[in-house]
Amino acid sequence: MTAPQRSSAVFSNEDFQLLKEAVRFWIQNHEESEETSKYANLYHRLGRAAGTP
Numbered sequence: 001m002t003a004p005q006r007s008s009a010v011f012s013n014e015d016f017q018l019l020k021e022a023v024r025f026w027i028q029n030h031e032e033s034e035e036t037s038k039y040a041n042l043y044h045r046l047g048r049a050a051g052t053p
Contacts (some may be wrong), residue, residue, distance in 0.1 A: 016046050
């Protein structure tokens with residue numbers, strides 16, 4: 001029986017930075033709403049996933 005292979009990463013650190021920048025742009029260009037709050041949470045999760053504040 002062979003050992004399971006390690007899966008490769010789907011996103012690079014650069015991808016997380018680009019996604020985070022796009023989400024930040026969306027937040028800055030929309031009025032405060034429940035949807036904006038969800039995007040703000042996503043922004044912070046992307047930062048944690050990439051290891052950046």
